[in-house]
Amino acid sequence: MAILYMSIGILLLLICYSFYKRYVPVQGIKKVTTVDCASTTISYVDVRHFHEMKQNPCQKAIHIPLPYLERQHEEIPYKEVVVIVPDSISRNLSIRQLKKHGYQVKGYMCAERCV
Structure with a gap:
């Protein structure tokens, strides 16, 4: 019974x-707007799927879809990152993965349906 x-x-x-x-948001990560995107030492990482990225592209961003982020995170040139996400679940998962690999996530930008 104890094993059960x-x-x-x-x-x-x-x-x-x-x-x-x-589902639990990462604390201390704020939503940024395009006005805040003036820094040249920050990498912008777009974790949306290919078809979502084609509809609303971001020119300065490195496109690495969320499922590939674990094995392709070395392609990100700077350790300070702003993540471009399609929704809140992708936001939470991508920020946690990047923090696990030592990146300093400065914020996120929601492409569409983020709360």
Whole structure:
């Protein structure tokens, strides 16, 4: 019986961690506008899918879709980053991945449906 309770507890912890990673916003990261984009030492990383990026392109951004960010993060030239995202879940996941690899995320820009 104790093994059953332990298994249920571990399963609940995994579910809570997955929920936290996706839906809880990263603290201290602010939304930036195009007016704030004057710095030349900041990399702009567009994590939208290819078809979303083609509809509303950002000329200064490096385009690395979110699923490829884990293995292509070395292509980002500067350690200070502004992330261009399509929605709040992509925002949370991409910011956490970049912070894990040592990037300093200065902010995010929402292309469409971010809250």
